[in-house]
Every structure is written in C-alpha cells, then in structure tokens.
Amino acid sequence: MANSRHLRVVCIALALWLLLVPGLHAQDSPRTYTVVAGDTLFVIAQRFGVSLDELVAANGITNPDRLEIGQVLIIPTPGAGPAGVPTTGDVRALPGDTIASIAQRTGQSPEELAASNGLSVYARLFPGQPLQVPRAAIPEPPLRYGAITQVRVPERLVQGRTGVVIVEARRNVTLSATWNDLPLTFLPLDAEGRRQFAYLPVPALIAPASYWLTVSYLTGDGLSVSRSWMIPVAAGGYDSQVINLPPDRGALLDPALVQAEAAKVNAVWSERTPVTYWTGPFSLPIGAEYPTTSPFGTRRSYNAGPFSDYHAGQDFGAPTGVPVFVPGDGVVLLVEMLTVRGGAVIIDHGGGVLTGYWHLSEITVQVGQAVAQGDVLGLVGNTGLSTGAHLHWELRIYGIAVDPMQFLQEPLVPLPAG
Ligand SMILES: [Zn+2]
Missing domain, CATH: 2.60.40.10 (Immunoglobulins)
Structure with a gap:
C-alpha cells in the first residue's frame, strides 16, 4: 500500500473521530496513527512531538521492536509529565454515568472529581465525555483506541x-x-x-x-x-451475449408473478446466519464432465436491447436426471417450483453466504434440512424459463451475486492461525 493512502486514511479517521465526539476541542482529542512500512516508534514519536516513553505508555507496548503494519497507535498529549508518564489521565463517561458514579469507580470523592474538572457535582455528562483523574486512580489502562492491532484490507x-x-x-x-x-x-x-x-x-x-x-x-x-x-x-473482463427470447416464452410470463417470485427469492437471499457451516473450498455442484455453457458475469442484452443485465450464476449443460450435489455444508432455506427459476433450491452456508440451484426436474431435500458437502439435493431439469436442460448455480453474499467458481479455488474463510 502506498504511504499517501495511509496518510489520507489517518486524516479521514481523525475527521470522523472529531465528528463522533461533539463538544470536544481538537487539541483535547486523543489522536491515532496507523503504522506503515518502515515506521519505528522513535520516528512516530518525533513526528508527533511526543517522547518515546509517552508513546510506549499510552499504548501499553511491551516490546517496542514489534510494531506491525496497520497497527493503530494512540498519540498522547505531548509533554504530559517530566518522566514521560502523565500525572493525570482521562476516563470517559459511559452512558448513564454521573460525577458520583465515576468518582466511586476511580476512588475519589464526587467533590474532588467535580472540582478538578471545573464541574458541578450535579453536572450532566455526555457519553464519551473525558474527565481528568489522577493517573493512579485509573484502575487499568483503558483499551480505547489501541484495541485494534491490525486491519487487513x-x-x-x-x-x-x-x-x-x-x-x-x-x-x-x-x-x-x-x-x-x-x-x-x-x-x-x-x-x-x-x-x-x-x-x-x-x-x-x-x-x-x-x-x-x-x-x-x-x-x-x-x-x-x-x-x-x-x-x-x-473490471472483471466479462463477455457480452445477445439473447433472443422467443416471443411465446416471454409472453407466457405475468409481470406481477415474476415480481412476486423475485421478491420471495430476494428475501431468502438476504439471510445472514452469524456462523459458518462449512470449512475449506466448495466442490462442484455437478460432475466435472458437464461443461460450463454460460459463465457468471456475462453481460446480457435481450432482443438487442442495452447490456444492462448480466448472468448472475454459472450454467452447466447436462441432461435431465443428472444429480446435483451440495458444494459445502449448510441448511436448506428454500425448496419450491417457481415460474421463472423452475425447480429451485437455496442453501444457507452461514455467514451471509447462500447458493441457489434452478431449473431442477426433481428435488430431494426439504426446507430446514442440514446438508453436507457431496449430498444429492436434486436432479438437473428444464423447468421454469429455460431453453434446454441445464443447471444454473448461483452464489450470493449478503444478497449480492458473485462468481461461485471462486469458492472452488480459494478457501475464502481464512483459516484460524495455529
Ligand atoms: Zn443460468
């Protein structure tokens, strides 16, 4: 990543920080800095005019040699104390906090706390409001901004x-x-x-x-x-394709029915289960001998109209009756005979990842059934708006159709370390 982008990121992060804390002056706000390649604590301390000790103390750093790119550092207020350790520090008001509750938490009298902050003991506090307390009164260094050590983008x-x-x-x-x-x-x-x-x-x-x-x-x-x-x-480098719909095919479709079907399917696609059911790469949903007849992403024009549509799945040409397999563990969310999609199955793999199978001649799973990689979910067919027997395989994340073939090549769920 280029340094310039990091600088921009820091500026934006600071701008957002200021927006998030109304009523604070800029010089009172703790600043943050994201470590880029080549940084050392010494260089960062110099850049912000703070001592190395202050920087180390503010971030609870135990090993100054182990800075990581992307690590977010708190930049303390310069010159806070002769030994580099400030004699006072901030505590932040939580929602519902009063002077009395913070005084109790930091082992002071409400009068003491109010006086050292120029406030009345009955002052109304806003969440996030900083209050100066003796350093020793802060029970442990709060993980305010330094909790995130790395963001990999x-x-x-x-x-x-x-x-x-x-x-x-x-x-x-x-x-x-x-x-x-x-x-x-x-x-x-x-x-x-x-x-x-x-x-x-x-x-x-x-x-x-x-x-x-x-x-x-x-x-x-x-x-x-x-x-x-x-x-x-x-750009994805996708091909373009002109599809000429036979007039009888299109005329059969009632627009209201098509709309209702899309709404129903889209509601299922938006499911986000907060766990992942599968591990490792997906497997093909059909025998490898059946070729791709139309890949994901192909731009489509119907009857020479504009290329405003695209193919949201991967098509495999196969005769009716060929088994369709579950590509990764999951739970069946939809089983239905639909007007456009024909015999349809949608599987929830968890984490917002779902797969769909259209135009099936037969379906062998039920809604709510837990399925495992390699299970047969149904048979290839030519049902719905289809001009020949094939399997349409679709993968969506948070409702957005993406190339399902990528899931065969890469374990997109990063494997836990160790
Ligand atoms: Zn298709």
Missing part, C-alpha cells in the same frame, strides 16, 4: 469477485463495517474472537472505480471509532 478488488477484510484486536471487540454503503457481518476466526473477518462481495455491474470500506468498533468506553479505506475495483 485487500489492495484491490474485481467486479463480481469476493474479497475479505480481517481485523485483529487485543480483545473481542464489537465490529461493524460498510462496503460501498452495504453493511457487512463480521465472523470470528478464533475461539476468543480476537480475529474476525467479513466478506467484501463486489457487484458484477459496479463501475470500475474506488469505493469506501469503513470499519467501526466500539471502544471499552462505549465510543464508536471508525477508519476508512478506498479500495479500487478492477
């Missing part, structure tokens, strides 16, 4: 493909994120929840450009801190 993404963002923290933090305004769901990568990940599905028709990823977490003091990255999206 893809250098670039590709139309119709899936990336992941991995967040490492010193403790289990509550994370939320948006990718181009789409809310993401974080899943734990280890038992302690110190490593978490979320998928970054890229819509196939999104214009190649840079889009924002924003990751927020709730600090120990109940504050939300956000950081943002611009991630470039490259």
Whole structure:
C-alpha cells in the first residue's frame, strides 16, 4: 500500500473521530496513527512531538521492536509529565454515568472529581465525555483506541469477485463495517474472537472505480471509532451475449408473478446466519464432465436491447436426471417450483453466504434440512424459463451475486492461525 493512502486514511479517521465526539476541542482529542512500512516508534514519536516513553505508555507496548503494519497507535498529549508518564489521565463517561458514579469507580470523592474538572457535582455528562483523574486512580489502562492491532484490507478488488477484510484486536471487540454503503457481518476466526473477518462481495455491474470500506468498533468506553479505506475495483473482463427470447416464452410470463417470485427469492437471499457451516473450498455442484455453457458475469442484452443485465450464476449443460450435489455444508432455506427459476433450491452456508440451484426436474431435500458437502439435493431439469436442460448455480453474499467458481479455488474463510 502506498504511504499517501495511509496518510489520507489517518486524516479521514481523525475527521470522523472529531465528528463522533461533539463538544470536544481538537487539541483535547486523543489522536491515532496507523503504522506503515518502515515506521519505528522513535520516528512516530518525533513526528508527533511526543517522547518515546509517552508513546510506549499510552499504548501499553511491551516490546517496542514489534510494531506491525496497520497497527493503530494512540498519540498522547505531548509533554504530559517530566518522566514521560502523565500525572493525570482521562476516563470517559459511559452512558448513564454521573460525577458520583465515576468518582466511586476511580476512588475519589464526587467533590474532588467535580472540582478538578471545573464541574458541578450535579453536572450532566455526555457519553464519551473525558474527565481528568489522577493517573493512579485509573484502575487499568483503558483499551480505547489501541484495541485494534491490525486491519487487513485487500489492495484491490474485481467486479463480481469476493474479497475479505480481517481485523485483529487485543480483545473481542464489537465490529461493524460498510462496503460501498452495504453493511457487512463480521465472523470470528478464533475461539476468543480476537480475529474476525467479513466478506467484501463486489457487484458484477459496479463501475470500475474506488469505493469506501469503513470499519467501526466500539471502544471499552462505549465510543464508536471508525477508519476508512478506498479500495479500487478492477473490471472483471466479462463477455457480452445477445439473447433472443422467443416471443411465446416471454409472453407466457405475468409481470406481477415474476415480481412476486423475485421478491420471495430476494428475501431468502438476504439471510445472514452469524456462523459458518462449512470449512475449506466448495466442490462442484455437478460432475466435472458437464461443461460450463454460460459463465457468471456475462453481460446480457435481450432482443438487442442495452447490456444492462448480466448472468448472475454459472450454467452447466447436462441432461435431465443428472444429480446435483451440495458444494459445502449448510441448511436448506428454500425448496419450491417457481415460474421463472423452475425447480429451485437455496442453501444457507452461514455467514451471509447462500447458493441457489434452478431449473431442477426433481428435488430431494426439504426446507430446514442440514446438508453436507457431496449430498444429492436434486436432479438437473428444464423447468421454469429455460431453453434446454441445464443447471444454473448461483452464489450470493449478503444478497449480492458473485462468481461461485471462486469458492472452488480459494478457501475464502481464512483459516484460524495455529
Ligand atoms: Zn443460468
């Protein structure tokens, strides 16, 4: 990653920080800095005009030689004490806190605490409001901003493909994120929840450009801190195809029926189960001898109209009756004979990842059934709006259709360390 992007990220993070804490002056706000390649604590301390000791103390650093790229450091207020250790520190008001409750927590009298902060003992506090207390009165260094040690963000993404963002923290933090305004769901990568990940599905028709990823977490003091990255999206290099629909096929369809079917299927696609049922790469949902007849992402024009549609799945040409397999463990969410999609099955693999199978002649699973990789879920057919027997296989994450074949090649769920 280029240094310039990091600088921008820091500026934006600071801007967001200031927006999040109304009523604070800029110079009172703790600043943060994200470590980039080549940084040392000495260089960072110099840059911000603080002593090395202050920087180490503010971040609870035990081994100054082990700085990690992407690590977020708290930049303390310069010159806070002769020995580098400030004599007073901040505690932050939690929702519902009063002078009395904070005084009790920090072992002071309410009068003392109020006086040292220039407040009345009855002052109304806002959540996140900083209060000066003697350093010794702070029970333990609060994990305010330094809880997140690393955020791994893809250098670039590709139309119709899936990336992941991995967040490492010193403790289990509550994370939320948006990718181009789409809310993401974080899943734990280890038992302690110190490593978490979320998928970054890229819509196939999104214009190649840079889009924002924003990751927020709730600090120990109940504050939300956000950081943002611009991630470039490259073109997927998909083919184009003109489809001439026979007039009788299209005429059979009642638009209201098509709409109702889409609404029903989309509601199922939006499911987000907060666990993953499967591990490792997916397997093919059909015998390897059946070729792809139409890959994911192909731009489509119907009857020479504009290329405003695309193929949301992968088609395999196979005769009616060929078995269709479950590509990864999951739970069956939908089994139905639909007008457009024909014999349809949707499987929830957890974590917002779902797969769909259309045009089946027969279905051998039931809604709510737990299925394992390799199980037969049904048979290839030519039901619904289909011009010949084939399997349409679709994979969606948070409702966004992405290339299912990527799931065969890569274990997109990052494996737990150790
Ligand atoms: Zn298809």
